[in-house]
Amino acid sequence: MPRGGPDASCLDRLLQTDRPEYLDRDPVDVADEARKRSVIRALDWTGEVFGNHDRFAQIALDEVADVADPRVLELGAGHGKLSRRLLDWHPTARLTVTDVDQESVRTIAAGELGQHPRATVRTLDATAMDAGDGEFDLAVFVLSFHHLAPEAAARVFAEGTRVATRLLIVDLPRPPAPLHLLRLATMLPFAPLVPFVHDGVISSLRAYSPSALRALAAHADPAIEVTLRGGLLSPQVVLATRPH
Template identity: 50%
Template sequence: MGDYFGLEGKLVATQRISTDIDSMPRGGPNARLADRWLQTAHLEYTDRSDVPDSIKQAVIGALVQIGTHYGTHEANARLVADMVADIAQPRILELGAGHGLLSQRVLDLHPGALVTVSDIDPALVAAIAAGPLGSHPRATVRCIDATAIDAPDNSVDMVVLAAGFHHLPPGAAARAISEATRVGAKFLVIDGIRPEEPSKLLLRYLILPPVVGAVMLFRLGSRWSAILPTVHDSFITCLRHYSRAALEALAAVHPSITVEFPATDRIEADDKPVIFARP
């Protein structure tokens, strides 16, 4: 009887934690009131089914342009390649690949890497498959849901999700962490980390990045038809980023999962690495 009630207690506790996570603010369980105001349930254009594909492609194209010009894709790819440098043929699963440039560059940097490039959007997967990755001998292109990964346990050396973790609401984000660490030894997330000071969040994080992004795109010669929806999505992205405390709480849903915030020389508004792992 004691064992039964112990198991029942664990199930109740797990259910309570899951419920708490579903309603957790992006600033973490103990986020201040001002921090809770500065978040949104609105979706980015790239996540909406009622938005024409032309707008989504305009946003993706603008992000590619910025990431290529300012070296974001290169920096992220080198981070991934460095983390598996001591493995002769590392198996890497990229979730939420979008345009696929990260995986494409990782294949260039690591001559033995075997990469599965995936996204949940069939249209994006089709576009990736129609490009260079579709015929690359060390690449596989698949449609995969980050919260329900169709792959065996410990089937890859690393799972990576760049600039996309914030798209997941807390409950889904916790499931993605569980799934990614089930199939891979490490789950590398590269995304913005929400400041915990409301003044810094408002002035330096929510206002400057969209404005700076618009100026960057204008200088790069982008059309207003691409700039305006990209600024819209940039603003929502900043409202949806998770704080360090929130990321720790998401990992804590599964007691065996650890979370690490590697030191980086990236500026505060840049996307930063977070590593989730099981022992």
């Protein structure tokens, strides 16, 4: 299925790629590893400066407002700042902070989160979760879903709604194709120079449209209910639940 969804236009179908981001690669040398870490640092920095850590933490907290002591699973945590906010803002929430990338998990575990009494830091693949049914009240996957090809992305819907009562995905918007082309044109000149922009261009090409997100959830299980908000230029917010 195209990233723009089953009914994507011809132009939209051209605006996608299978090329991996630096973040997706197994580093072959020190320079590769440095590029990968610089992208994670840039994500953290932009999250602080543009208020995304706060915004996404508030969206997550709203989803567990009716749960006394919520158990929250963060998938693809990268730097772990979303989990940090949730622990700071909620006095009794318990966080399981995870990523598929072992170096990221090591770095998070070596920092404050590794010592936090309400946090557990561990490696976890969002497409095949080593966790029990209904173990969490909320699973959160932020700015990461587009990293996955459609078959794997559908598995996140299946797995996220299996291990958690609610699955919250926040990801990049996929603008209408002409606008998307314009956005890519402004970024492309910097892509060979700045690893964060390189990954940003690929991320933009791999972002799923609302109709693609719905199709992926239905492919995972037609019983999954999905609500979508945002998405033209602001991040898309996807909430998925499945009756058990």
